[in-house]
Amino acid sequence: MCNDSICLVCSNLLFSNLLLLNLFQLHLAVIFEFVVTMCGFSRSTWILILAVCTGLWWEFVKKGKLCNSKSDLTGKTVIVTGANVGIGYETALALSKQNGKVIIACRNLEKAKNAVDRIKASSGNAEVDYLIVDFAKMSDIKRAVKEFISKEDRLDILINNAAMFGGGKTEDGLDTMFGVNHIGYFMFTNLLMPVLRKTSKKKPVRIINVSSEAYKVGTIDFDNLNPNLPRDSGFASLMAQYGNTKLMNVYFTIELDARLKDEFKGQEQAITTYSLHPGSIQSDIGSTVATERGFLSQAARDFFMLLIARPTVYGAQTSLCCAMKEGIEIHSGRYFADLEPAELYGNAMNQEIGKKLWTESEKLTGVQWGS
Incomplete structure (x- = not known):
């Protein structure tokens, strides 16, 4: 008192x-x-x-478009990373409403449990669970994949959605955005390939990588893949690196598709992959950086979100389209925006860059294709 x-x-x-x-x-x-x-x-x-x-x-x-696919996901298992909040949460919720077994992969146990409870209550689907994984730690990605494979015998849809915006280093010495936004996608997907391949022998499998239109301002400098950006770096520097990592998502998808095409040569491609732009959405990404920089920064971000950004539910729609829409297998490897395949800018169309990025990623992680 x-x-x-x-x-x-x-x-x-x-x-x-x-x-x-x-x-x-x-x-x-x-x-x-x-x-x-x-x-x-x-x-x-x-x-x-x-x-x-x-x-x-x-x-x-x-207002945005809505995915109108009515696919029944009964019997299928889905992982959505970064799904305790924002776009990932809306994606997981929608997929659970289609009767899929949905596993949300995120690092915070309390938030994961809360999200699972809310999804179950909203969807009426009891088959919702969580997988705790910190995508900023290579060792934890390996642990989480082993845990998943020990419990589950199939994976039909993998949606790499987790991302971050900010400076600093991971415990592996990687730039945080490079480590989470690219290496996280690369390691998690490659380590899950055995169960994805196993599932594809019975049912088609899809891998979705959430990128961003920010890829258009990105470049891939192989002499500086892992820059040193302190937490207090300027917004322009952070935005440039974010664009770089989102460009890596696009190249990762293209190169992954090329390798899958070789693997399924002479037969129907049973594993397809897509990258996408979710739209300008009221997500949590960048909120921590804005808060750390004071009231004016936070106010500017909030004003932009209110004025321009769409409600979170619309940010899930292109991911849902890539996960469920019938007949899009012919577009494997392509980039989607606003629920449709979109043409890429020139900075994302050099296949040699994609191949080299894959090789460098293998060296950094020790994870090899086909292993």
Whole structure:
């Protein structure tokens, strides 16, 4: 219980905040009346204009397409990484509603359990579980894959969704974004290939890598694959490296598809793979960086999210399309945006870069194709 002096301070702060709020509302009212007077429109006309503009903004900016696939995933097992929040959570929830056995892979046990409980309650599907894995640690990725294979005998859909935005190093000495956004995808997928191959002998398998339109500003510098970006690096430097890792996601998908085509040469390709842009979405990515840099940075991010970014459910739709839509196997290896195959920029079309990136990734991780 607070003493009298503290209570007085609390009361003064509350009064000040209420006063500021009232003044802000008063200023808005004055501005509104001024605009009404200057433009000669009535109050009701302005309200109508505002309503129409809001409707158009929601329809063409905030609203997105929805995946209309009704595929029944009964008997199929799905992994979605980074699925305790955001796009990954919405993806896992939608797949569980299609009767799939959904396993969310994330690093925080408490958040994982909470997400599993919410998905079960919302979907009515009891076959939802979690796999604890820290994608910033190679040793933990290996442990988690062994744990999964010891419990499960099939994997029909793998969605590599986990990603991060920020500086610093992993415990393996890798740039954090390079380690999580690329090496995490590379290791997890390759180590799961035995169970993916086993499943493909009975049913088609899909691997989905969530990339981003940020790949368009990315480059792959083999002399600096693992840059030294401190946690307090400037936003431009962080954004450039994020774009680099998202470009790596695209190249990883293309090279993975090329290797799968060779593996299934002369027969139907039973394992297909896709990369994608989820859209500008109200996700948690970058929130930690914004918070660490103070109120203005956080406010700017929140304003952008409110004004431009779409609700999280729309961010899952292209992943769902790549996971379930019928007949897209002919597009294996391609990049999807807004639920459809999209043309790649020139910086993502050099096959030699993809091959070299794969080789360098094998050297860094010790994980070999086909092993």
